[in-house]
Amino acid sequence: MSKIAFIGLGHMGLPMARNLLKAGHALKVYDLMQAAVDELAAEGALPARDARDAVAGCEVVVTMLPASRHVEGLLLGDDGLLAEIAAGSLLLECSTIAPESARKVHAVAKARGIEMLDAPVSGGTAGAAAGTLTFMVGGQAAALEKARPIFQAMGKNIFHAGPDGAGQVAKVCNNQLLAVQMIGTAESMALGVANGLDPAVLAEIMRQSSGGNWVLERYNPWPGVMPNAPASKEYEGGFMAELMAKDLGLAQETAQGSLSSTPMGALALQLYRLLLKQGKGRKDFSVVQKLFTE
Amino acid sequence: MSKIAFIGLGHMGLPMARNLLKAGHALKVYDLMQAAVDELAAEGALPARDARDAVAGCEVVVTMLPASRHVEGLLLGDDGLLAEIAAGSLLLECSTIAPESARKVHAVAKARGIEMLDAPVSGGTAGAAAGTLTFMVGGQAAALEKARPIFQAMGKNIFHAGPDGAGQVAKVCNNQLLAVQMIGTAESMALGVANGLDPAVLAEIMRQSSGGNWVLERYNPWPGVMPNAPASKEYEGGFMAELMAKDLGLAQETAQGSLSSTPMGALALQLYRLLLKQGKGRKDFSVVQKLFTE
């Protein structure tokens, strides 16, 4: 069992940290929101006064923050946390950030003798709670082997995507494709229903045919087709449209770096921004269905 | 066993007719290309002089033609074939055409006492040869029950999509979604590889994650990821880009009728037309990968 510092106890970080506790690891936890720290302290974690305090004496550090600027702000710079983490430690940076940001952190960590992995997750808050997240990991294979038991306490599928930053690239590619499929599915559902088809029948035909995809398997955007999908609960819960817009923004930032052309991904981002304008940013991302039906 | 007239012996129709023969049905066949007629005659079908001759004395008529205008041209009008088909017969119209065209034919067939089903297929020439096509069927459920053994001789999944025309609507919705997913997959593959990922690794991560879809399961557009996919055979075989453009055109025609908004589907059509301009129309539709890599 490891001594682990866990920094960032939001909607995702808190249940992830809880699963590490349950797996028997010794945890020091920190977040700007004291309530989250207190909640985990009541469950057996050691509360840290600040991030510096959290990493003192820990051999593993897990960070789970909102965006590139928070990660760079915390870890880099003259007074950044990387200067406080002991050489030989393992840094598991699980935030979803720009691949370029991840690579900057990798470079500094490496210079200080810290083994780092960029390891963004997919699976949402439900996966975080259930300990069934997917980790897409970039960095050295040897570091991944050391980290594997820790990832396994929080997730189910652990993929080695490639070298430094590759975890973030894989996440961005996957989520861009997911958004394109969600919108594509919503369009075809709306088109079929407007032309007389029963939504459940159409969904089932496409699911079993060449239109089949993860959205049709688990997450149909048409209300009522899947009783447990967010679409059937007024688009509450799930993965918020504004977070999908964030990930699509990262995809475009990544595409800018490589001058890649991604017409579908770019259009998906613009359509999600229309939804944000309509005040639907905090609804589940399947709410894009409503663009085509109301 | 039924007496079946089969009209339209192209890349799809010929192997479909052959499977009916193999299943023991008595077949009269007709096509404008005499060679196709001769080929099936050598295998036991009765060659017809013309379409009128083909349907004479048959209780079931199967048509498999290129486009709406051929179907309307053959069946409708004062000298159309519907006037020659005996009342009480079953007409299985398997071409992929506009839902509106299908409904026109349904109306005339109904007036003449002919039971018609619109029953476009998916599965390509490979599925036609193997007898594993998917049929998406519009029309009366009772007619579908009569036709089921005939469809089963040619296909595996037989879906009742709904009333007259619904088979065509389901096909159009499914193929639009397939095109969107193919392009979305190709974009994410190109983006990931341009940012350092191994294509096979990225493909596998997305396949097992929320980006999963039929394209990633069976038909990866990146050369070499799947040895048997068209992408690994210089995009030969499979489903031609120009046929996907045709289906996307039908989707837009259908969307025009219902004033449905389908931004992804519309963009997919335009991108396929760019490929056609580049002379890639007769390559497999996964050739869209090349837009993003060369």
Place this chain on the structure above:
Amino acid sequence: MSKIAFIGLGHMGLPMARNLLKAGHALKVYDLMQAAVDELAAEGALPARDARDAVAGCEVVVTMLPASRHVEGLLLGDDGLLAEIAAGSLLLECSTIAPESARKVHAVAKARGIEMLDAPVSGGTAGAAAGTLTFMVGGQAAALEKARPIFQAMGKNIFHAGPDGAGQVAKVCNNQLLAVQMIGTAESMALGVANGLDPAVLAEIMRQSSGGNWVLERYNPWPGVMPNAPASKEYEGGFMAELMAKDLGLAQETAQGSLSSTPMGALALQLYRLLLKQGKGRKDFSVVQKLFTE
């Protein structure tokens, strides 16, 4: 002065007919709405009982109808009006319809010895009232010279676009470009204002720079920038979004015939359909600004 039959007295047709009257032509008028007929009769036109009655004894026929199906329905077929119009007459078909429909009518007219021009207009109801419409004319140059005085009574710019159907093609190309520019202008206005610019200042800079266009000259979509533009009158008046959607649909129908790729035009259509879904179809087409601001 000519004896002219004018059929179709809607928002456009009525003021056009009135301008012919004012110019001294003898007019027989017909519309399904008796009120429109009565209104012009009170101003000196001869009211016709039906379309057949209208064309009897006239040497020029002007038609101004909503869509392809109305034009084909009126003029073609065994009992179509082309059978009633005297050989040697001039038919000025001013509706905005599919080029293919226009060519069908041309072919039948030619066979009957009637000189036809397809002559769709632009300029909206304001231009129709003021007699400042633009005519985009397809057909024989000689016929256009005969028709010129009649067009000049209703419009200002009369362009000979080319052979049969070319007027419709030019109209469709122009209006597609107009829609693209309107949306492009609205996007740039919203982007600039969201980043701190004054809308009037930004509009003026772009107007005088390489972003300059007709929309910035006459029809700014940002409320208040131009006091007389529909945007400053809650998007009332002007050219309705649903008519722009119709024209963009004709553009896509035309592109389908030539397999032309028009990504911007296709996207414009889809965005206008989103507006229609939101109940803004009867607002001026500059209402697309709201997609990006609310």
Place this chain on the structure above:
Amino acid sequence: MSKIAFIGLGHMGLPMARNLLKAGHALKVYDLMQAAVDELAAEGALPARDARDAVAGCEVVVTMLPASRHVEGLLLGDDGLLAEIAAGSLLLECSTIAPESARKVHAVAKARGIEMLDAPVSGGTAGAAAGTLTFMVGGQAAALEKARPIFQAMGKNIFHAGPDGAGQVAKVCNNQLLAVQMIGTAESMALGVANGLDPAVLAEIMRQSSGGNWVLERYNPWPGVMPNAPASKEYEGGFMAELMAKDLGLAQETAQGSLSSTPMGALALQLYRLLLKQGKGRKDFSVVQKLFTE
């Protein structure tokens, strides 16, 4: 007459500096390429050894660099050039960069008592040579009045776009609109010609109608329509497609900051990236016409 330091003597900077010389200003010039420095020295400028040397003793500094990172790299940081420029000086930053980068430089300049204007230009190398550039200026109105004679030596239209960064925002908005119009024009030209219209006739009709825009006035993308446009010279000269892709990338970066939705602008960027993939990045940006015709 002023003592001016001019840093950045590329395709744009060199002719701009030359016009300042011609107007009688005393110029110290610097560029990484010694040849450019020598060229201007031969015309009367004082060659500087480095950027620091260039600004010493000057009351006005003009910078014209390729991108945000060059501008930030030159001016900011502990050893940045802003530390070398005398308080009370005027800094005219004419590069086209991200508004956010411009605002960073503004903030540091202000802290050091330097009056800065962000003043990107449009008009291309031809406008730079002729002294007819357009300047879009962000910053204090008083500073602009001081700078006006200097701008007037290089340009014709000088717009005050607004506060710090507003010049860059205006540039980005204008160029996004220009790209959208260029592609929209190219699409409509290709659609019309594919349907039988003469390109020169179509271009003229749209130019005089509601499709009118700067592209149709000066820069038609169809070869032969305008003898002096790049399209008639195999798309040589003018404004390179890769620079338009850069500006569209800045537009998307700006839109990301404000979560603005710009579907047309985003699509324009993706289409220009397709052109770059095809090796057409160094052709004039009207080369987008070829996407739709070959």
